[in-house]
Amino acid sequence: MTDISRPATSPGASPLFLREDEIRRGVELLYFGYTRLTNAIDQELAKQGLGRAHHRALYFIARQPDLTVGELLRLLAITKQSLGRVLKELHDRDLVVTKTGALDRRQKLLRLTDNGAALEAELFAQLRERLSAAYVTAGQESVSGFWHVLEGLVPESDRQMVFDLRKDKS
């Protein structure tokens, strides 16, 4: 949070603001980095007859077991109708199970089955391979910077939700 006091609305105050090329470089690297990373798992997904939408759900359920449907909706920022179809397919394929919430019986808590966990692990291995290669090449200091800039791209209103992924529930 260094330099937070510098007004982003005052272009003259920061040389960064004026350098169009530095902004474009970030836009492009973010685009290529993100799309190429996600491409890495498409082939694996296609084998199972699943799409990226399924992977995103699997990923977050793996990351935070007993996630509720509502929490997952907020993470994915899609409509419940869209998510409903995805969850139904994952359930039909025995990759995800739901149980009724203990505290609030209206909620459904999502968990991966053993099959689901195995598939998620296989997909995650692809991501790990690519990302750890990039981490190693860039070095630890760069990794911190990478995280730091990306955190700044997440709107304030979503930041807590994203950080909470790192904590266990309960």
Next chain:
Amino acid sequence: MTDISRPATSPGASPLFLREDEIRRGVELLYFGYTRLTNAIDQELAKQGLGRAHHRALYFIARQPDLTVGELLRLLAITKQSLGRVLKELHDRDLVVTKTGALDRRQKLLRLTDNGAALEAELFAQLRERLSAAYVTAGQESVSGFWHVLEGLVPESDRQMVFDLRKDKS
């Protein structure tokens, strides 16, 4: 391309490879950072009745005037049929013009019209606002790290193409 000599294929050499949480943190930040940044311009695009696919084309044509259709296809990594529809719409709306290549008359060189350039600038302003705020908050060192890690995510085979965006065509 510094550190290129460090073997990315030697997992044991770095504790990073074993830390699942650091990989997941990168995956999540990349996902949220990328999607939230692109969301930032959706509203503006919707006003014009355009989608993200149109923006991607506008962006790269702005970035490298006289880009050929084939080059744009390689950047976007989609089929010519998909791109054809997008370019047709941009042309119909007087945002893009094509001219026949001087050296190779089979090629079509793409350029933004004044309207197209104005729209692209308006959309770019949104990206600049978000990214420069993140850059300023994170600091210059972090920005370098951000770039460095992302470069490592771009497959070797695409890297030259991405770097070439920074050069003018001659």
Next chain:
DNA sequence: GAGATATGTCAGTCATGTTGACGTATCTTG
């Protein structure tokens, strides 16, 4: 008991990608 909330579902639509096939103009090469 009344209203808010969490979830599910039906139905229709849209944006954006895909495959496959085919046509034309132009360049390159034997």
Next chain:
DNA sequence: CAAGATACGTCAACATGACTGACATATCTC
């Protein structure tokens, strides 16, 4: 110069994953 490769365009059919709008049910909260 003829033959083949290349750059681009286009028709048609289809898949995925989003969307809106409407409505149903169970459960919680006050």
